Amino acid sequence: MDFTFEEQQVAFRDAVRKFLMVEAAPEMLREIWETESGRSKDLRAKLADQGLTALSVPEEFGGIGLGDLDWVLINQELGYYAIPDSLSDTAYLGAWLLTRLSGDAALKKAWLPRIASGKARIAIGHPVNPFVSDAQLADLLLLWHDDEVHAVSREQVKLSFNPSIEMSRRLYKVDWTPAEATRICPARAGRELWEGVLNRAALACAAQLLGLAQRMLDLGIDHAAQRKQFGKPIGSFQAVKHQLADVAVKIEFAKPVVFRAAQSLATGNPDAAVHVSHAKLAAGEAAWLSARKSMQAHGAMGYTWEADLQMFMKRAWALDAAWGDRAFHKTRVAQFLFGAGAALGPGETFT
Amino acid sequence: MRLDYTERQQRFRQEVRQWLEQNVPKQPLQSFDTAEGFAEHREWERKLYSGRWSAVTWPKEVGGRGCDLIEWLIFEEEYWRAGAPLRVNQNGVFLLAPTLMEYGTEDQKQRFLSRMASGEDVWAQGWSEPGAGSDMAAIRSKAVRQSGPDGDYYVINGQKTWSTRAVWADWLFGLFRTDPESVRHHGLTFILLPLNLPGITIRPVRQLNGQTGFAEIFFDDVKVPASNRLADEGAGWQVAMATAGFERGLMLRSPGRFQQTAKALVELYLRHQAKADADPSVRDAVLQSWMGAEAYTLATYRTACRLAKGGQIGAEASTNKIFWSELDLLMHETAMRILGARAELMPHAPDAGDIGHWLDGFLFAQAGPIYAGTNEIQRNIIAERMLGLPRS
Structure with a gap:
């Protein structure tokens, strides 16, 4: 039993954190928001320099060959800094799916090295999401069709843009026609692959939501410590303190749930899907509470475009329902909990 | 990260389970807040001590087993799973003893620890x-x-x-x-x-x-x-704060207690599902209860592993106290809602059947946000020491 991360994992996370602190200041995020694509080539190149695009690409394809536990820490940071990039879709989910395709060596050779070097963007379409993020920039779209996996180029799809309140990603409705030529995995094998993608995507959202929750709490604390009313910082009043303390409690008890879900995916735990859904619910609730309470601590400033809070708040609102909304994830937990043969009670958590 | 038990830990669990199966009283003891019940519970402490199970984390020389925190968690899980009696000497064994071991003189440790472990001194x-x-x-x-x-x-x-x-x-x-x-x-x-x-x-x-x-x-x-x-x-203040830290931090409420309640709540819900689902919020509360107990378990194991690697419990101990006390309320309120008009029956009422423990638990849960430092005080501690907000 060792519920801690390896020193190298923490050291890598710390390095990424330092990098993002410098390279992804809120002013820069605002500039990227205002661009048409919502993406910055420059930021993507820097993320690649940090090794982030290569993180889980196998070494034989020019990657670093790491996995779910490494990503859960990195995704927390991507959340904390609200990074406007489809990094996780491409380098975590896309790389995971392509790596596990059996028998299509050419496709792996074509795409995995490009993912690792940061030269390719992958968009992923799954029926749990009505829209595909960043489809307009994708060099390759990996799309679900009756549990089959299809690889489709941007030229083969028709995109319609659906503006979202959350501006750090762009949502598209994708119209396309599945064909024999686009199918890269049949339904029988595809079902398991899509389940793996969905779980990793939901976990990535959960980890980002944790990071977002922490960032919004930090912004709330900063504001409450600076802003004075009645001759005192408002953060000295218990009515304000207690609301922020409640957020800290939520975050503190969501963290181990998210980390355990990552470990379950990494080790192929048969209950991994339940653990992921629990993680997504816990992190989503923490992030929404943090948004609500941080906004309250900000007062009217929290309702402005000017305050940075909005960038994190809007992302938290959106990610909560991405890759399975609460109903979806509660249903998965309920199926386990109320189903026959669930091992519950003391001593069953790790068995 | 490794989230499984070593063979040694599994053997330890089996040993605890076996001993408890053979020794836990078949009939529940009377409440330790009655004279007879207190005597029964003291007798149970003596029995635990005779098997060297009354203070497993203590050093062997003073009647313990020198267990680490993971073994302690395993012991507690088995203890709650077995439905063993509440610990009448919890104040001593879990709260005073760690302080005594840290601050006491050799003479004091000799005088107090083994008599505490055996239930001679409650x-x-x-x-x-x-x-x-x-x-x-x-x-x-x-x-x-x-x-x-x-x-x-x-x-x-x-x-x-x-x-x-x-x-x-x-x-x-x-x-x-x-x-x-x-x-x-x-x-x-x-x-x-x-x-x-x-x-x-x-x-x-x-x-x-x-x-x-x-x-x-x-x-x-x-x-x-x-x-x-x-x-x-x-x-005294510094010494008391060390005691309070243990109390809030880890040892006062081990996860086994809440896992057991969550399991019982799921079973209660499933037995009464047709009626319970007429209020759609009940099902969600049951889900939240189980997820809460699971989160508390995970968080406690994580803390135990961090402490084993030289970490410290700081103000986050206060987050624990808020979390488990609110979870305990949620679980018991949900059970009362499922039981509906029968929930108010005293445990000895002729038609109460086996539901009386929910009322006992519900009443006790009311005290959770108050004892061991009210949750308002815990929120102040979190805000000031963990979040760095200015003092009032």
């Missing part, structure tokens, strides 16, 4: 006073040091209240003001004293359930040898 707490509840630094009970032919002693005058287990306990640990000129948390001293000394009057206080789980204690020129002082004179 301990009560003496923190709160009529004017010092959440504001513990307002303690006024005085201990004045004097010299006598047999050495120094303290003369204690004042009053303690809400003193858990004090009606039938043997010993008390608590804070007293030794420096009459001092204010707030200065000049307080941690003192251990037997409750049968001349000058002590114990007045039982009836609790919500009608039983006397705590008491008021009056001190009228009570003489206590100075050798019963824990750590230095005037260092």
Whole structure:
């Protein structure tokens, strides 16, 4: 039993954190928001320099060959800094799916090295999401069709843009026609692959939501410590303190749930899907509470475009329902909990 | 990261399980807040001690097994799984003992630890006073040091209240003001004293359930040898905070308790599902309850692993206390809602069947956000020490 991360994992996370602190200041995020694509080539190149695009690409394809536990820490940071990039879709989910395709060596050779070097963007379409993020920039779209996996180029799809309140990603409705030529995995094998993608995507959202929750709490604390009313910082009043303390409690008890879900995916735990859904619910609730309470601590400033809070708040609102909304994830937990043969009670958590 | 048990840990679990299967009383004991029940629970402590199970984390020399925190969690899980009796000496074994081991003299450890582990001495707490509840630094009970032919002693005058287990306990640990000129948390001293000394009057206080789980204690020129002082004179606040840290942090409420309740709640819900689902929020509350118990378990294991690697419990101990006390309320409120109009039945009511423990648990859960430092105080601690917000 060792519920801690390896020193190298923490050291890598710390390095990424330092990098993002410098390279992804809120002013820069605002500039990227205002661009048409919502993406910055420059930021993507820097993320690649940090090794982030290569993180889980196998070494034989020019990657670093790491996995779910490494990503859960990195995704927390991507959340904390609200990074406007489809990094996780491409380098975590896309790389995971392509790596596990059996028998299509050419496709792996074509795409995995490009993912690792940061030269390719992958968009992923799954029926749990009505829209595909960043489809307009994708060099390759990996799309679900009756549990089959299809690889489709941007030229083969028709995109319609659906503006979202959350501006750090762009949502598209994708119209396309599945064909024999686009199918890269049949339904029988595809079902398991899509389940793996969905779980990793939901976990990535959960980890980002944790990071977002922490960032919004930090912004709330900063504001409450600076802003004075009645001759005192408002953060000295218990009515304000207690609301922020409640957020800290939520975050503190969501963290181990998210980390355990990552470990379950990494080790192929048969209950991994339940653990992921629990993680997504816990992190989503923490992030929404943090948004609500941080906004309250900000007062009217929290309702402005000017305050940075909005960038994190809007992302938290959106990610909560991405890759399975609460109903979806509660249903998965309920199926386990109320189903026959669930091992519950003391001593069953790790068995 | 590895989230599985070693073979040794699995063997340990089996050993605990086997012993408990053979020894846990088949009939539940009477409440330890009655005279007979208290005696039964003391007898159970003696039995635990005879199997060396009463204080598994203590060193072997003083009756423990030298278990690490993971083994402690395993023991607790099995203990709750087996439905074993509540620990009448929890104040001593889990709260005072770690403090005693850290601050006590060799002589004090010899005198107190094994008698505590065997249930010969059952301990009560003496923190709160009529004017010092959440504001513990307002303690006024005085201990004045004097010299006598047999050495120094303290003369204690004042009053303690809400003193858990004090009606039938043997010993008390608590804070007293030794420096009459001092204010707030200065000049307080941690003192251990037997409750049968001349000058002590114990007045039982009836609790919500009608039983006397705590008491008021009056001190009228009570003489206590100075050798019963824990750590230095005037260092009481610091020593007490160490106790409070353990209490909130890890040992007061182990996850096994909540996992057991969550499991029972799921079973209760499934038995009454047709009726319970008429209120759609019940199903969600059951889900939230199980997820909460699971999160608490995960968080506790994570803390235990971090401590094993040299980490410390700081203000996040306060997040624990808020989390489990609110979880306990949620679970018992949900059970009461499922039971509907039968929920109010006293456990001994002829038609109560086996549901009475939910009412007991529901009543006890009401106290959770209040004892061991109210949740408001915990929120202040989190805000000021964890989040760095300015003091009020």
